[in-house]
Amino acid sequence: MKKLLTGNEAVAEGIIESGTEVVCGYPGTPSTEVIQTLLPKAKELGIHIEWSVNEKVASEIATAASWAGKRAIVTMKMSGLNVASDSLCSIIYSGCRGGLVIYVVDDPGVSAGMVEQDSRYYAKLGVAPMLDISSQQESLDFVKLAFEVSEKIKGPVFLRSTASISHVASDVKIGKRVELKREAHFERDISKYTKPKASWCMNQHQDSLTRLNEASKIVDSRVNQVHLEGKYGVIVSGAAWENFQEAVNRYNLKLSWLKIGIVNPLPDEKIKEFLKDIDKLLVLEELEPFIEAEVMRISFLSGKKIDILGKFDGTLSMMGSYSFKEIKKSLEALLKVKLESEQNSEIIKRAEELEVKRPTSFCIGCPHRGTYYAINKAIKKLKYKKKDIIVTGDIGCTILGMNKPFETCWTEVAMGASIGLAQGFKWAGIEKPVLATIGDSTFFHAGIPPLINAVYQNVSLTIIILDNGWTAMTGFQENPGTIPLKDTNPMRIDIVEVCKGCGAKDISVIDPYHLKESIDVIAEAIEHPGVSVVVSRRECALQSRRRKVNLPKLKVNPDKCTGCRVCLSSLACPAMIFHPKDKKGLMEITSSCNGCGLCKDVCPEEAIEVIKDAV
Amino acid sequence: MQYNIYLAGVGGQGVVRLSEIIARYAMEKGKRVKFYKEIGLAQRGGPVHCEVRIGDVFGPRIPPLSSNIMVIMELSEVLKALELIKPKGVVILNKKKVYPIDMMAHPERYPKQEEIIKLLNDAKAEIIWIDAEKIALEVGLPIAENNVLLGALSSISSFDKECILNVLRKSIPREIDKNIAAFNKGYEVVNPIR
Ligand code: SF4
Ligand code: SF4
Numbered sequence: 001m002k003k004l005l006t007g008n009e010a011v012a013e014g015i016i017e018s019g020t021e022v023v024c025g026y027p028g029t030p031s032t033e034v035i036q037t038l039l040p041k042a043k044e045l046g047i048h049i050e051w052s053v054n055e056k057v058a059s060e061i062a063t064a065a066s067w068a069g070k071r072a073i074v075t076m077k078m079s080g081l082n083v084a085s086d087s088l089c090s091i092i093y094s095g096c097r098g099g100l101v102i103y104v105v106d107d108p109g110v111s112a113g114m115v116e117q118d119s120r121y122y123a124k125l126g127v128a129p130m131l132d133i134s135s136q137q138e139s140l141d142f143v144k145l146a147f148e149v150s151e152k153i154k155g156p157v158f159l160r161s162t163a164s165i166s167h168v169a170s171d172v173k174i175g176k177r178v179e180l181k182r183e184a185h186f187e188r189d190i191s192k193y194t195k196p197k198a199s200w201c202m203n204q205h206q207d208s209l210t211r212l213n214e215a216s217k218i219v220d221s222r223v224n225q226v227h228l229e230g231k232y233g234v235i236v237s238g239a240a241w242e243n244f245q246e247a248v249n250r251y252n253l254k255l256s257w258l259k260i261g262i263v264n265p266l267p268d269e270k271i272k273e274f275l276k277d278i279d280k281l282l283v284l285e286e287l288e289p290f291i292e293a294e295v296m297r298i299s300f301l302s303g304k305k306i307d308i309l310g311k312f313d314g315t316l317s318m319m320g321s322y323s324f325k326e327i328k329k330s331l332e333a334l335l336k337v338k339l340e341s342e343q344n345s346e347i348i349k350r351a352e353e354l355e356v357k358r359p360t361s362f363c364i365g366c367p368h369r370g371t372y373y374a375i376n377k378a379i380k381k382l383k384y385k386k387k388d389i390i391v392t393g394d395i396g397c398t399i400l401g402m403n404k405p406f407e408t409c410w411t412e413v414a415m416g417a418s419i420g421l422a423q424g425f426k427w428a429g430i431e432k433p434v435l436a437t438i439g440d441s442t443f444f445h446a447g448i449p450p451l452i453n454a455v456y457q458n459v460s461l462t463i464i465i466l467d468n469g470w471t472a473m474t475g476f477q478e479n480p481g482t483i484p485l486k487d488t489n490p491m492r493i494d495i496v497e498v499c500k501g502c503g504a505k506d507i508s509v510i511d512p513y514h515l516k517e518s519i520d521v522i523a524e525a526i527e528h529p530g531v532s533v534v535v536s537r538r539e540c541a542l543q544s545r546r547r548k549v550n551l552p553k554l555k556v557n558p559d560k561c562t563g564c565r566v567c568l569s570s571l572a573c574p575a576m577i578f579h580p581k582d583k584k585g586l587m588e589i590t591s592s593c594n595g596c597g598l599c600k601d602v603c604p605e606e607a608i609e610v611i612k613d614a615v
Numbered sequence: 616m617q618y619n620i621y622l623a624g625v626g627g628q629g630v631v632r633l634s635e636i637i638a639r640y641a642m643e644k645g646k647r648v649k650f651y652k653e654i655g656l657a658q659r660g661g662p663v664h665c666e667v668r669i670g671d672v673f674g675p676r677i678p679p680l681s682s683n684i685m686v687i688m689e690l691s692e693v694l695k696a697l698e699l700i701k702p703k704g705v706v707i708l709n710k711k712k713v714y715p716i717d718m719m720a721h722p723e724r725y726p727k728q729e730e731i732i733k734l735l736n737d738a739k740a741e742i743i744w745i746d747a748e749k750i751a752l753e754v755g756l757p758i759a760e761n762n763v764l765l766g767a768l769s770s771i772s773s774f775d776k777e778c779i780l781n782v783l784r785k786s787i788p789r790e791i792d793k794n795i796a797a798f799n800k801g802y803e804v805v806n807p808i809r
Contacts, residue, residue: 168675169650246674324678343698351694354726358715574660
């Protein structure tokens with residue numbers, strides 16, 4: 001049977017089919033949909049699935065489950081692998097018992113912000129095998145294969161995908177679920193599971209190296225394919241594979257190719273064999289010249305001189321996701337032919353000039369709109385200029401505070417980094433106040449250690465925690481602070497209590513829908529010496545709407561509205577438009593309003609009225 | 616054989632839902648499918664675009680000059696797709712314009728319709744205009760604009776009408792009759808043109 005599945009959904013299907021019993025991860029584009037798809041089915045499947053607090057914790061949970069004999073998987077985006085790597089590098093040395101798979105998705109072309117990190121290097125650094133997915137079908141098949149390999153070699157296996165596979169859907173052949181109900185069991189073996197002695201560690205290192213070779217033997221003929229047809233050759237891997245095939249079919253190209261499905265260790269022998277018949281070679285892989293450099297090594301050692309096209313000679317870029325056009329161009333360079341012309345560049349240029357830019361801002365009714373408005377006003381109230389006050393931002397919806405009309409945030413680094421950076425600015429000698437803004441989920445993920453550090457070092461700064469109750473940007477996942485809903489975990493951890501526990505003394509709570517009070521409280525917090533924390537608490541507007549929380553209905557009174565546009569320029573709420581029939585430019589609130597009431601508070605003419613109160 | 620469909624609009628118009636129905640229809644027909652969606656921060660007013668590729672397809676995205684048909688739910692969004700239009704390919708243009716916030720006060724900054732048409736003509740596109748909003752209002756369901764366009768697309772693409780209606784029925788939670796009516800109106804509107 002076939003199903004229409006995205007790469008991530010196909011991975012979820014693979015997890016079900018391979019009898020996995022523990023699944024954990026942290027939400028992050030472009031990897032989120034694996035757990036998102038599985039979580040609602042957890043009960044029916046009878047397995048443990050969770051959104052963990054961060055990727056490191058998730059990896060540790062999956063690992064111990066595997067050590068107890070179960071099949072387990074952990075999922076994350078590339079940035080999450082940086083967080084998890086501390087534990088993973090050590091775990092890989094120890095190996096595993098039940099199959100243990102680490103699924104990571106890179107984002108060449110930056111579909112979701114952050115770095116174009118090439119996670120293939122982690123496989124080398126961590127000394128573990130890595131399969132590289134190149135289609136939706138492989139997303140499913142490679143999960144099963146990864147579990148098989150992991151159990152045979154008794155070590156964790158990396159499974160890597162990229163956004164242009166994980167987020168695209170295609171027809172995928174699905175199979176049957178194998179249900180494994182393994183007995184949990186773990187035997188004490190300190191020479192394998194601890195690392196106090198050099199000899200133990202080095203033995204473990206040797207074990208990982210041995211496992212690499214075993215993995216290579218198991219998968220070689222199953223994931224690496226060779227096609228021989230002439231002296232022109234292409235070595236291709238990952239997401240580039242699909243567009244390469246598209247080009248070969250479209251232009252009926254006659255060339256030899258080697259498709260590589262395992263990137264660590266690379267199939268040296270196969271590559272050497274392949275190069276024997278090739279005079280001119282193109283290496284197609286997105287991001288870094290990971291395979292290309294190795295191909296150069298192999299060709300050098302084999303003593304055969306081959307022309308190699310790729311990143312080193314500038315044929316291809318180290319940035320972005322390769323479009324069909326780029327792959328076609330590189331093939332034109334390889335074959336020295338012109339394959340097809342493109343759209344008239346004049347037309348494209350003119351169209352680009354005319355294009356309508358649609359900047360992203362907060363959603364309709366978003367509580368963060370109120371928080372950033374209040375921060376800006378508090379800065380003004382204390383007679384500072386906005387351009388003089390450093391506000392470090394963090395990952396998630398909260399970073400949209402860098403955009404118009406607020407332009408509050410200055411930096412974005414990594415989960416929790418806003419609080420660390422803010423301290424550094426103070427110790428560097430910035431005398432004016434420094435603020436950090438961070439979301440609730442981000443705070444739980446990595447914001448707690450820097451808060452403890454700030455309190456302990458007694459630095460003067462203000463931390464604004466924008467607590468909207470959800471991990472919103474990645475699609476509204478639950479986190480430890482989410483309001484417990486039916487069917488979900490009844491535990492809830494209150495951020496205020498966490499901050500108290502971390503030793504913070506000056507903690508206040510505001511409702512960002514109440515602007516006046518919020519401005520006053522933030523201004524006081526900024527003036528407070530030492531660490532001050534403001535928890536700005538209001539549920540994500542889209543979730544409130546979904547959960548049918550009752551909020552007021554508002555309208556603009558056309559007799560009072562003067563068309564001054566203060567509401568528009570200070571809030572930029574997408575629910576407000578110009579009154580369609582009015583020439584003076586009066587405002588109107590459309591039915592998409594989520595009733596936050598902020599516009600009512602900022603309107604100098606009191607023209608915005610509540611027509612129905614919240615129930 | 617490939618059939619490449621490009622669909623664009625802004626958040627809230629139902630571009631993704633429309634595209635997904637087409638992808639599911641192709642699956643029902645036993646075809647190979649690639650379904651790409653770009654939704655960004657998926658909020659109201661942000662640009663949204665999808666590509667549905669059917670038949671002997673491999674890559675996730677439509678190669679240059681290869682889109683057989685386009686459905687443009689927000690007029691200016693077609694400007695982001697000129698690279699893909701196949702000469703003589705059909706472009707279904709919805710009359711709707713959605714201004715981003717900074718253009719609301721300056722509607723004159725929105726690209727002129729004549730200029731858009733000129734570029735489309737230069738690209739040798741075959742334009743079909745539809746006022747989907749008006750038709751959706753006629754059937755009494757303003758949010759069914761996407762289904763009006765689905766009707767038009769199905770008619771021009773000679774889709775198996777029964778089959779696509781079945782997929783549509785399965786994918787809409789409520790107001791089935793009105794949605795089907797919207798589809799049928801869209802289907803008929805373009806029929807005489809062909
Ligand atoms: S109350 Fe005003 S600011 Fe809030 S969502 Fe409605 S229109 Fe937007
Ligand atoms: S998803 Fe929720 S928190 Fe994020 S911008 Fe929209 S309303 Fe705000």
